[in-house]
Amino acid sequence: MTQVKWISSVAGGLLLAAGAFGILESGAADVFLEATRPDFQKISLAVAGIQNAGGPEWLGGQIEEVLKKDVKRSLVFDLVDLPSLGIKARALGTGMGSDAKAVFNQAAGNGVSVVVWGKASLKESGKEAEVNMEGLVYDSGSDEVIGGKRYAGNPSVLRLMAHRFADELVFRYTGEPGIARTKIAYVVQHASVREIAVMDYDGYDARQVTADGFLNLMPRWSPDCRFLLFTAYRSRNTQDIDMIELATGKRWTVVSLGGLNITPALSPDGNFLAFASSYQGDSELYLLDTRTKARQRLTVNPSGDLSPSWSPNGRELTFVSDRGGGPQVFLMSADGSNVRRLTFEGDYNAAPVWSPRGNRIAYVCRIHKEYKLCIISPDGQNRMQLTTGPGIDDSPSWSPDGRHLVFSSTVHEKSHIYMIDADGKNLERLTFQGTRNSAPSWCPAS
């Protein structure tokens, strides 16, 4: 708590105290994700400015700021600053003029692979307002303007335009869809009431999606992010699993067996719902075929089994069981066979989530009485502690590209949601409203 180091200072003012919330600054020896591997060469990219082409003064700057942060978070690009290389920022226009060519030559000479720039305008006519944005891309490899995008929409989608353009850049250079347009569901607490909310992956544009007035807990997405599943205390006395369609607000109770019905997880193909229920005594895992409604029990033992998470190929589940006393992380086949214990260090390991590439499982580990995040390979190798310091960390959830995790961290009366790279770097706080935000779940599709 004493050593406070400022990191991740960006134009928008997202500052955080790394010492206060615990970041593992070194020691991330085992890094598996290619984009964060030491030998992965990030693509050097400069954002040369989004010019104002009409409208309020802040317009271009705001889009540029969103775009730059997206580029940094992608972990695909190394964001470079042209002025710091001695290259004067100039309006690059279509990229065809001699001024622009001079900038490109200088940038390429300084090892910059990609230069991105653009313009934006906001026109108001009566009550209608329209934002236009254009982004263009120069690639030093081919020494040409390789293309661009033009977007139009109302001012509420300003950030989304920048996110979309950032994802196009990631797509262009990796073939992956990027994460800038993804969303995170979480629980927002007002007094003793907990409701489900959804925000953009960078913490902006938060919206509450339930208003029941009691407890809605631990949301999880359907694989295509159309639905959220969560535990709902319909009366104060029953815990069901509810599902809500975000586009319509339509809502279903999909598991209502009596007892505790918690931790829903839809299979990667969307056709099977794994969940924990105590309707037959203690908490056990079940599998519900969402098409036939056939229900299959997966675990049989006199202890608590919960928190299933699917492997990306849908063949296995990781889950929590306290069959040995304290909670530990286990693996099993999706038919309930071949159960084996994964975690052996420490007496409390819980909330496992399988990474989208299948090679890692993140979970909550208790180390020296603190609840932190750990990562382990499904073969039990390469265990590492991801977060350190004070705070009760909970609910890790992977980004769709497997390069980041979100989680909640509670320090005294405050609980907030954080993003961290899968190697423990770049801790970033995402929630600033209210005092208690928890149980984040990252939408698995872009």
Next chain:
Amino acid sequence: MKKGLYACGVAMMSLALIGLTGCASKSLQSGGNSSAQAPAKAGAGSNADSFPSTGIQPSGSELRGLEKSPSEERVGNAMLSKVDPSASAPRQLDEAASAELRDVFFGYDSWAISEEAGLGLTRNAEWIKSNSSAQVKIEGHCDERGTSAYNLVLGEKRAKTVRNYLVELGIGANRLSVVSYGKEQPSCSEHDEPCYQQNRRGHLVVKSGK
């Protein structure tokens, strides 16, 4: 089971392909409009047998790649129906704490009934016996440490241990119900052991009417 999952995966992939090609020719609309604005109220479609199709559908907002002469893409706001937070009405409580019913407390990570808790439950049992029409709800609670999910299970273990103890003392099981609130409804909000101790509790309330 394995075969079933695999077959579905293949079916989904081909569906997704059809969806993608269908989408490319559809329109330049990205994101989609949020035309439906129905408030998300609990209770709608609460038939537990209903389960909407959760098979994967393409979002319609796929990236289309950089273009030499970019055509205009309309960006729609991501689809989210609106909910009115003020619609959250406080629920009618059909239960009341009874001064005669005492909380019982548990150790860290534990759901065992201590000697002291046993004495408290014996007194609670006497009151329940002498109020023969009372229906009692046993709430299991936890302190803030640990995961939300495991604390729900731990809270239920505590509530059920209390119920079983009362049943052994001669209370009819049909008069007792259990619910776990995990760490979601703490009675004390400090962050130290005295407060944690108060939160690791079995809390008994009397239900009024059915």
